[in-house]
Amino acid sequence: MTFAALQPLADRAALYSVIRQDQLSSAADALGEHRWDADMTAGTLTFTANADPSRQLVTRALLIATIAPGPRSMLWAWAHPQGDPQGIAAQLRAYGEEHGIAELTSAEVPFPADASGDEDWIAAAAHTVGGVAVELTGRSPYYSAPVGGGTRAVFLLDAPLPQLTVADAMIVMPRMLASFSLPDARTAVWDLARLAGWTLTWTDEAFSGATVVDATGSATFSFDEHARISNVQSSLGGQR
Structure with a gap:
């Protein structure tokens, strides 16, 4: 700390x-x-x-x-x-x-x-x-x-970097999640969407999953009982 x-x-x-x-x-x-x-x-x-x-x-x-x-x-x-x-x-x-x-x-x-x-x-x-x-x-x-x-x-x-898209994020996401732990993964996913300018929708009232969407595709994050990311599924290539 x-x-x-x-x-x-x-x-x-x-x-x-x-x-x-x-x-x-x-x-x-x-x-x-x-x-x-x-x-x-x-x-x-x-x-x-x-x-x-x-x-x-x-x-x-x-x-x-x-x-x-x-x-x-x-x-x-x-x-x-x-x-x-x-x-x-x-x-x-x-x-x-x-x-x-x-x-x-x-x-x-x-x-x-x-x-x-x-x-x-x-x-x-x-x-x-x-x-x-x-x-x-x-x-x-x-x-x-x-x-x-x-x-x-x-x-x-x-810096002259491209805006972060869902497609770009999903390419590196497995490596990112394997390299460090998120103290509050659910909030971090919500904030990722906010800061990147994507649309986020919770999959249910229990907030057990979240789907993020932009012009390059979508990705759904699933959270376990400890609010950790348990799975990420993406559908890329311009799907809205």
């Missing part, structure tokens, strides 16, 4: 976030071996092929927060010297004000007392913050960038 008050928000967006992260990874991997460079003045994060520097994936990078081991704290971008007080991170602060979440309204959030604060913990915390940003802004993907001294910066990216 990283920031306990923020985790439920990240959990809601978990399925959508991980698929969008996979889309970003695939686009960057298409460059072959590559590096990334952040230009805070220009507000860009660029992936560049090592073998051919003319091959690039250029994204607009919106700073959300930095997480640092020295002060053992997270600093929101709206309070950061290189951040924008009225930028995208201000949407998270507004949500915190509306719902009484101090971790979203405090400029600097200390690590929990029992947190190790090591590299692995900070990386996990960055994913939590990225998931919260996706959930509350509807924008994705996010990127967790090591920026020196053990500190990580979390960005939301405006």
